[in-house]
Amino acid sequence: MEGAENAFKVRLSIRTALGDKAYAWDTNEEYLFKAMVAFSMRKVANREKTEISHVLLCNVTQRVSFWFVVTDPSEKHTLPAVEVQEAIRMNRNRINNAFFLNDQTLEFLKIPSTLIPPTDPPVPIWIIIFGVIFCIVIVAIILLILSGIRQRRRKDKGPSEVDDTEDKCENTITIENGIPCDPLDTKGGHVNDAFMTEDERLTPL
Amino acid sequence: MGRGLREPDHSKELRTRHTGPTSSQRDRGAALYLAISGAFPAAVARRGGARRHPFTSLAPPTGAPLTRLAIKKRASGSDAGHPRPSRTGRGAWRPRSKAAERGARAGASSAAMEKARPLWDNPLQFVFACISYAVGLGNVWRFPYLCQMYGGGSFLVPYLIMLIVEGMPLLYLELAVGQRMRQGSIGAWRTISPYLSGVGVASVVVSFFLSMYYNVINAWGFWYLFHSFQDPLPWSVCPLNGNRTGYDEECEAASSTQYFWYRKTLNISPSIQENGVVQWEPALCLILAWLLVYLCILRGTESTGKVVYFTASLPYCVLFIYLIRGLTLHGATNGLAYMFTPKMEQLANPKAWINAATQIFFSLGLGFGSLIAFASYNEPSNNCQKHAIIVSLINSSTSIFASIVTFSIYGFKATFNYETCLNKVILLLTNSFDLEDGFVTASNLEQVKGYLASAYPSKYSEVFLQMKNCSLESELSTAVQGTGLAFIVYSEAIKNMEVSQLWSVLYFFMLLMLGMGSMLGNTAAILTPLTDSKVISSRLPKEAISGLLCLVSCAIGMVFTMESGNYWFDIFNDYAATLSLLLIVLVETLAVCYLYGLRRFESDLKAMTGRTLNWYWKIMWAGVSPLLIISLFVFYLSDYILSEALQYQAWDASQGQLVTKNYPPHALAVIGLLVASSIMCIPLVALGMFIMRRLRRADTASVA
Numbered sequence: 001m002e003g004a005e006n007a008f009k010v011r012l013s014i015r016t017a018l019g020d021k022a023y024a025w026d027t028n029e030e031y032l033f034k035a036m037v038a039f040s041m042r043k044v045a046n047r048e049k050t051e052i053s054h055v056l057l058c059n060v061t062q063r064v065s066f067w068f069v070v071t072d073p074s075e076k077h078t079l080p081a082v083e084v085q086e087a088i089r090m091n092r093n094r095i096n097n098a099f100f101l102n103d104q105t106l107e108f109l110k111i112p113s114t115l116i117p118p119t120d121p122p123v124p125i126w127i128i129i130f131g132v133i134f135c136i137v138i139v140a141i142i143l144l145i146l147s148g149i150r151q152r153r154r155k156d157k158g159p160s161e162v163d164d165t166e167d168k169c170e171n172t173i174t175i176e177n178g179i180p181c182d183p184l185d186t187k188g189g190h191v192n193d194a195f196m197t198e199d200e201r202l203t204p205l
Numbered sequence: 206m207g208r209g210l211r212e213p214d215h216s217k218e219l220r221t222r223h224t225g226p227t228s229s230q231r232d233r234g235a236a237l238y239l240a241i242s243g244a245f246p247a248a249v250a251r252r253g254g255a256r257r258h259p260f261t262s263l264a265p266p267t268g269a270p271l272t273r274l275a276i277k278k279r280a281s282g283s284d285a286g287h288p289r290p291s292r293t294g295r296g297a298w299r300p301r302s303k304a305a306e307r308g309a310r311a312g313a314s315s316a317a318m319e320k321a322r323p324l325w326d327n328p329l330q331f332v333f334a335c336i337s338y339a340v341g342l343g344n345v346w347r348f349p350y351l352c353q354m355y356g357g358g359s360f361l362v363p364y365l366i367m368l369i370v371e372g373m374p375l376l377y378l379e380l381a382v383g384q385r386m387r388q389g390s391i392g393a394w395r396t397i398s399p400y401l402s403g404v405g406v407a408s409v410v411v412s413f414f415l416s417m418y419y420n421v422i423n424a425w426g427f428w429y430l431f432h433s434f435q436d437p438l439p440w441s442v443c444p445l446n447g448n449r450t451g452y453d454e455e456c457e458a459a460s461s462t463q464y465f466w467y468r469k470t471l472n473i474s475p476s477i478q479e480n481g482v483v484q485w486e487p488a489l490c491l492i493l494a495w496l497l498v499y500l501c502i503l504r505g506t507e508s509t510g511k512v513v514y515f516t517a518s519l520p521y522c523v524l525f526i527y528l529i530r531g532l533t534l535h536g537a538t539n540g541l542a543y544m545f546t547p548k549m550e551q552l553a554n555p556k557a558w559i560n561a562a563t564q565i566f567f568s569l570g571l572g573f574g575s576l577i578a579f580a581s582y583n584e585p586s587n588n589c590q591k592h593a594i595i596v597s598l599i600n601s602s603t604s605i606f607a608s609i610v611t612f613s614i615y616g617f618k619a620t621f622n623y624e625t626c627l628n629k630v631i632l633l634l635t636n637s638f639d640l641e642d643g644f645v646t647a648s649n650l651e652q653v654k655g656y657l658a659s660a661y662p663s664k665y666s667e668v669f670l671q672m673k674n675c676s677l678e679s680e681l682s683t684a685v686q687g688t689g690l691a692f693i694v695y696s697e698a699i700k701n702m703e704v705s706q707l708w709s710v711l712y713f714f715m716l717l718m719l720g721m722g723s724m725l726g727n728t729a730a731i732l733t734p735l736t737d738s739k740v741i742s743s744r745l746p747k748e749a750i751s752g753l754l755c756l757v758s759c760a761i762g763m764v765f766t767m768e769s770g771n772y773w774f775d776i777f778n779d780y781a782a783t784l785s786l787l788l789i790v791l792v793e794t795l796a797v798c799y800l801y802g803l804r805r806f807e808s809d810l811k812a813m814t815g816r817t818l819n820w821y822w823k824i825m826w827a828g829v830s831p832l833l834i835i836s837l838f839v840f841y842l843s844d845y846i847l848s849e850a851l852q853y854q855a856w857d858a859s860q861g862q863l864v865t866k867n868y869p870p871h872a873l874a875v876i877g878l879l880v881a882s883s884i885m886c887i888p889l890v891a892l893g894m895f896i897m898r899r900l901r902r903a904d905t906a907s908v909a
Contacts, residue, residue: 011636015643022643061639112450126431130489137496144503145748152746 006078007069008085009109014064017105025064029099030057033068036095040087041070047083085111322387323506324582330510331587334579335380335596337517338726339569340603341719342422342691348568349544349608349615350686351560356551357544361605363552363561368601371833372565374825375790377593378797379571383580384589385809389733390574393581394793397801399898403890404792405734408574410883411785412730415573417758418777419727420498421765423720424490425692426713428470431490433709440465441700458861462697470692473856474768477872481768488766495759497721502728502751505736506582509725516722521603523715524610530708531613540616543681544608562837568600572786572793575726578733585813590822611690618698619680626675637668687778688771691716728754772872775853780876784845785883787838791831792887798827851876 010033015022023029034055041050054073060066070079088095088111096102103113325331352360386393391405432439443456443464451457456464467473474481501512531537551557570576580589624647631645638657645653658665685694699708728751735750736742742750765774797806803826807818845851851873854863868876 013642062641063635063639064642065636065639114450125435126428129431129434130427130493134493134496137493137500141496141500141503144500144508148504148746148748 004067004069004078006081006084007067008081008088008111009065009067011063011065011107011109012099012101013105013107014099014101017101025060030060030066032098033057036091036098037068037070037084037088040091040095041079041084043090044083044087047079047087081110089114322582324584325506325510328583328587328592330506330513331579331583332592332595333517334509334513334726335576335592336599337513337722338575338579339596339600340517340520341568341570341723342716343564343568344600344604345607345611345716345719346688346690347686348564348604349611350684350690351564352544352608353612353682353684355554355557355560356548357546359547359549359552360557360561363558364565364601367558367561367565367833368597370825371562371830372569372597372601373594374822374830375566375571375794376569376576376597377590377822378794378826379576380580380589380593381806381810382793382797383577384583384585384587385806385813386577387581387585389581389735389737390577390730391734392737393577394796397796400891400894401792401796401800401887402894403887404789404796405574406890407785407789407883407886408572408577409731409734410886411782411789412573412575412727413758414777414781414879414883416724416727416731417761418765418774418781419720420494420724420758421487421491421762421770421774422688423494423497423717423724424487424766425470425688426717426720427490427493428487429692429696430710430713430717433706433713436706438696438700438705438709439469440696441705455858455861458859460697462693462700463861465696466692467856468858471771472768473771475857476855476866477769477772477853478869479769483763483766484768484770487770488763491762491766492759495755495762498724498728499751499755501721501725502732503748505732505747509729512725513722516718516725520715520718520722523711523718524603524607526711527610527708527715528606528613530702531610531617534613534617534702536620537613537616539620539677540612540614540681541609543616544612559837559840562833564604565601566790566834566837567782567786568604569597570723570726572789573727573782574730574734578729579726581733586815588814588816590814590816590819614695614698615681618694618701619677621698621701622680623675623677626673630672630675633668633672637664772853772855773875776868776872776876777879781879781883784838784841784880787834787841788884788887791834791838794826794831794834798831803827 012025014025031052034052034057037055038050038052041047041054050070051073054071055068056071057066057068070084071077072079088108092103092113096106099106325334355363382393382397386396388396389405390408391402394405395402440462443452443461445451446453453464455468459467470487472481472484500508502509580587583589627647627650631647631650634640634645634653634657635642638661640653654665695712696709699705699712702708731754732747732751735754736747745753764770767773797803803823807823811817850867852865852867855866856862857864
């Protein structure tokens with residue numbers, strides 16, 4: 001049967017998939033496999049009468065791999081490959097689950113599996129995050145610009161007021177940010193407190 | 206207050222540690238004092254606070270620059286009511302009554318500068334700004350590559366030598382110039398010599414080119430960051446082809462991470478001639494990147510000073526987390542062992558030394574004018590020697606630290622790929638010979654191969670052709686640098702980790718912080734000269750100037766979001782800054798040492814900071830560093846001239862790999878323009894100044 005026209009090779013990698021929980025491949029598992037193939041064929045139109053005995057396995061190796069073919073008892077020939085392929089593709093998920101395997105560990109050579117496309121959300125996620133950060137940055141910029149304008153307006157008003165009061169003063173006053181430093185001035189020189197020794201600090205006024 | 210009266214000790218106001226000056230020294234001192242302290246008359250007026258020196262912190266709490274002082278002066282010795290014209294440097298200094306003296310000085314300074322120069326809140330902000338600028342993407346993606354190429358652990362020897370001989374002296378020089386001149390690069394060099402303002406202009410031009418293309422990296426960082434919030438990561442799976450039976454061919458030929466980078470992010474065209482259209486997704490990310498930069502530089506040093514706390518420190522947190530994660534990955538030790546085993550014979554390779562010097566030079570960001578700009582916002586008494594040493598040491602240790610992380614990730618990735626390759630070989634053998642599943646493992650692979658070769662020789666020779674030779678060494682030795690490392694290799698390693706979304710977010714966030722920090726420095730280099738110039742800053746407020754700069758750079762940067770954008774990016778990356786910077790720094794060093802005078806500069810520094818200049822710096826500035834830069838410059842020039850044709854790597858979608866192509870003539874023209882436009886500034890401006898002076902002299906001669 002190997003290499004026959006309507007035969008398919010199957011390859012299982014149980015130990016790769018399950019590791020320690022791997023089960024041994026024996027005739028009971030083969031029976032289950034035949035049952036699954038028969039089940040898949042029964043779902044196809046015109047083939048509802050497929051029985052487990054119509055599925056033939058051969059060349060089971062240690063790998064585990066084998067060939068199978070589905071026969072049609074009434075007409076004494078094997079079912080066309082296209083039908084079998086169609087049937088297996090439709091029920092691939094069920095067959096995989098029966099053996100705790102997936103598309104990579106239970107391979108039907110010559111039957112390509114339909115790949116699951118990655119789910120595409122309606123709005124790409126990155127645009128949402130982008131929009132959030134974009135709005136935050138714009139709001140922050142506007143706030144900073146507005147506060148800068150307000151400060152500048154306050155500052156422009158400040159010196160003009162100070163100028164009037166200044167004209168009245170005779171003493172030299174230094175103004176910093178609208179606050180006269182006069183009370184801070186000493187009569188004489190400026191002294192850096194850091195260079196005061198303890199004695200001088202205690203000198204009474 | 207009424208403390209003990211002191212003789213008005215003006216030397217104390219100049220410098221607490223200033224020993225009694227002679228009259229000529231006083232003149233110079235006063236000139237220096239007026240020149241540099243014109244910015245903050247209030248500091249002069251204010252009494253000394255808790256600090257040790259009179260120049261207490263000046264950043265006003267609200268962040269507005271100090272208001273212009275409205276000073277009413279006494280009649281004696283001063284003008285009534287209006288500010289005195291600028292007296293920087295000229296005019297004898299004579300002792301006057303305290304108040305008038307103060308008033309006159311304040312008046313002079315308020316005429317000299319309309320507003321007080323903004324300052325850093327504290328020296329820590331300055332250090333953080335320098336670190337954040339110097340520690341950039343180059344530390345992460347260039348140094349590990351160099352380390353790998355030039356002998357692993359033994360590359361550290363030339364690297365550290367160059368740091369001490371070249372990096373620290375040049376960094377100290379730039380910081381000292383900025384702190385002394387208290388202006389951006391154009392003003393600083395004009396002060397040194399009017400013919401040299403071209404150096405400043407060249408720095409600004411180079412900074413402008415850099416900021417144009419550097420922010421595109423931040424845009425890509427944003428793109429990857431936003432895409433990291435998906436499960437599974439978009440670069441870990443290939444998209445399906447049309448009829449859903451297999452994966453997209455380009456993705457099959459390359460890998461999923463390469464596909465995501467070249468197709469989804471860049472949508473790259475096969476060659477630089479095919480320009481394509483502007484891709485709206487990277488364009489949006491670029492706009493966001495520029496908006497973020499604008500937000501950070503909007504208010505000048507006030508806002509920059511706060512931002513650099515984050516951009517300097519957060520990358521270290523992430524690097525530390527990654528270090529722990531990296532070291533615990535399976536196979537990390539392979540990478541680390543490979544990197545750190547020194548290959549001593551590389552020390553004899555001159556390329557190793559040249560690359561070490563180049564890396565130190567460009568990693569510190571010398572010559573762009575950013576360091577001058579940052580230092581110009583310092584108080585004059587700031588100890589910039591200490592800061593220069595600290596910043597350069599931190600920069601180099603960050604490089605080494607980042608390369609430890611990178612190599613543990615490399616090791617993980619190489620081991621993962623090696624094991625995947627082995628598994629493929631095992632699967633091939635198992636399937637071909639129908640062996641029992643799980644019989645062949647990595648450990649007995651060789652024995653099994655031997656057995657099969659002897660038992661089934663014909664079949665084995667067929668299968669042998671399909672088997673790939675798996676080698677851990679070859680995986681480790683694939684050295685990658687640049688955007689390839691950051692966006693392909695790292696993302697490939699990340700997708701194989703558990704909880705890959707978290708690691709991905711952390712990693713790209715760190716890249717963004719590093720990139721933003723460097724961008725702040727670049728824009729500061731351009732903005733500081735612009736805001737210093739009276740012409741511009743009197744017409745436009747600071748916010749508008751920064752806004753215009755961001756807008757123009759963003760608009761030009763759209764070129765890099767086209768389909769061929771990555772090729773133009775590579776052109777800018779390789780040629781915009783390399784030769785020009787070497788020349789700029791060379792001219793800077795020679796100017797300070799020989800034109801301005803090393804002794805004069807030394808005494809300026811001493812007057813400013815109170816410390817004498819160590820002989821080591823003098824030797825380096827005057828002799829060793831210029832020689833080094835000249836040799837680097839000659840090497841690169843000869844390299845460019847000797848190479849027959851300049852080539853670039855183009856992505857071939859059908860093969861799924863990079864191919865080498867020659868640059869077309871218009872690209873070569875752009876390269877030439879890039880290099881020439883910055884270098885030519887120096888002689889052209891000097892020539893222009895010379896002609897202007899001649900004309901002015903002719904005018905005055907004709908008038909007289």
